[in-house]
Amino acid sequence: KQEVTQIPAALSVPEGENLVLNCSFTDSAIYNLQWFRQDPGKGLTSLLLIQSSQREQTSGRLNASLDKSSGRSTLYIAASQPGDSATYLCAVEAAGNKLTFGGGTRVLVKP
């Protein structure tokens, strides 16, 4: 059974600092990995999708890497802003097109 872990569970940084969020998974037989953002009381917004054949994806200040062999992905957010405060969720897609989620990292960026 696939298990996805996100460490740390919570993170607080001053504005302008770079954010590094970690995600690990136990079964490397994945089709893709997706990072989501969730604001309090809201739905999930997709940030980046990394397909299994890719090593990384970038969108603006966001960069996500994928190392299937070690079962790890890292989401980097450059020059953090207070608006980046949210919970970030990592999810892996395996056989059957089903997503397994990590527990999330709650981020607070202090002005």
Next chain:
Amino acid sequence: DAGITQSPRYKITETGRQVTLMCHQTWSHSYMFWYRQDLGHGLRLIYYSAAADITDKGEVPDGYVVSRSKTENFPLTLESATRSQTSVYFCASSLQGYGYTFGSGTRLTVV
């Protein structure tokens, strides 16, 4: 507007009542999913569907029923609501290999 919509956004119901949560997508994605999100448990898959008239159980299916007579709709029914089913419910759709898109969620309270 194109997208995935859930209704209602909020629902309060009494124990033992039947309640149906609606999900509609406009992309004709073949896959659709229902997740519930609870503190301490994260997001857990309830049911999913690979196509119209094809549904299958996820991690926590007990007490729920789904149907998918049309590709665009995937309602979730709680046949006899219990307090343990108080949760936030998210519907999602997916085109295999291209990631998931989530609805805004339904916050259900069973009293």
